[in-house]
Amino acid sequence: MRWVVSALIGYLFGCFLTADVVCRRMVGKSAFDVGVGNPGMANVGHELGTRAAAVVLAGDIAKTLVAWLVVRAIFPADAGVCGFLATTGATLGHNFPFWHRFRGGKGVTTTCSAIILAVPALGMASAAAGLVVVLVWGYLCVGAVTITVCFLVGCALMFGLLSPYTVCAALLCVLMFIAHGSALREAAAGTMRRASISEKFWKAIRRER
DSSP states (O other): OHHHHHHHHHHHHHTOOHHHHHHHHHHSSOGGGSTTSOOSHHHHHHHHOHHHHHHHHHHHHHHHHHHHHHHHHHOGGGHHHHHHHHHHHHHHHHHSOGGGTTOOOOOHHHHHHHHHHHSHHHHHHHHHHHHHHHHHHOOHHHHHHHHHHHHHHHHHHHHOTTSHHHHHHHHHHHHHHHHTHHHHHHHHHTOSOOOHHHHHHHHHHHHHO
């Protein structure tokens, strides 16, 4: 029961979409009506600027962190697993908020926050691997799924296939593939434009040569 309660608490925190609040305050529109309609940092940053993106990033990290802290305080005897379930729930809430017909964001920030809080060293290494993939291959979607795949493999090796940590990692991995499914298909077909950060990276490499 404590695992279910932990995930539910996290889900409710995750349903708070920082991007929607920022967009309504700045331009009087829902985040779903701005740019490509994704209530995340990248879309808000592209449409409203770096400062707005920073607020969205901070808010999405904060809601994941608060869910983690609250659940760990409620269930101190099982703080590790319950905390990870809460942050996994926060990603579910971010991606599928009940108040918007279960249509939300892609959960990259909440996922990265979740895995770093759960297993700091492995989480940071997985996030770094995702960044390297984006820089080299140029696709944000491929970097995003790389993060969760690396973390899943790491959890399976560290805790075992049936561990709650591995189960949560697997769920986060599935959620990331679902959120980026269409983008992954575009990347595979070569119809997606490469991320600007990758283009800048390769330009810098060529200059050094």
